[in-house]
Amino acid sequence: MATQKTLHCPICRKDVALDDPNVPFCSDRCRVIDLGKWASGEYKITSPILDPDVLADLDNAQLRKLNEDTDDDD
Numbered sequence: 001m002a003t004q005k006t007l008h009c010p011i012c013r014k015d016v017a018l019d020d021p022n023v024p025f026c027s028d029r030c031r032v033i034d035l036g037k038w039a040s041g042e043y044k045i046t047s048p049i050l051d052p053d054v055l056a057d058l059d060n061a062q063l064r065k066l067n068e069d070t071d072d073d074d
């Protein structure tokens with residue numbers, strides 16, 4: 001028996017056939033909804049510069065620089 005592979009629409013959880021032109025969305029409507037979520041920032045876009053660890057490193061580097069700048073004779 002042939003197993004019909006399907007995905008679930010990330011927006012409405014409806015089954016989506018793998019050969020659906022809107023994969024992984026069930027419809028163009030859900031695709032647009034998903035794009036809107038990205039655009040509105042509901043989804044966090046991960047990029048190296050936004051990585052908390054990287055930001056912490058940047059903060060530390062700037063703090064060190066500040067300390068050096070203000071480290072005149074105390």
Ligand SMILES: [Zn+2]
Nearest residue numbers: 009012026030
């Ligand atoms: Zn959908």
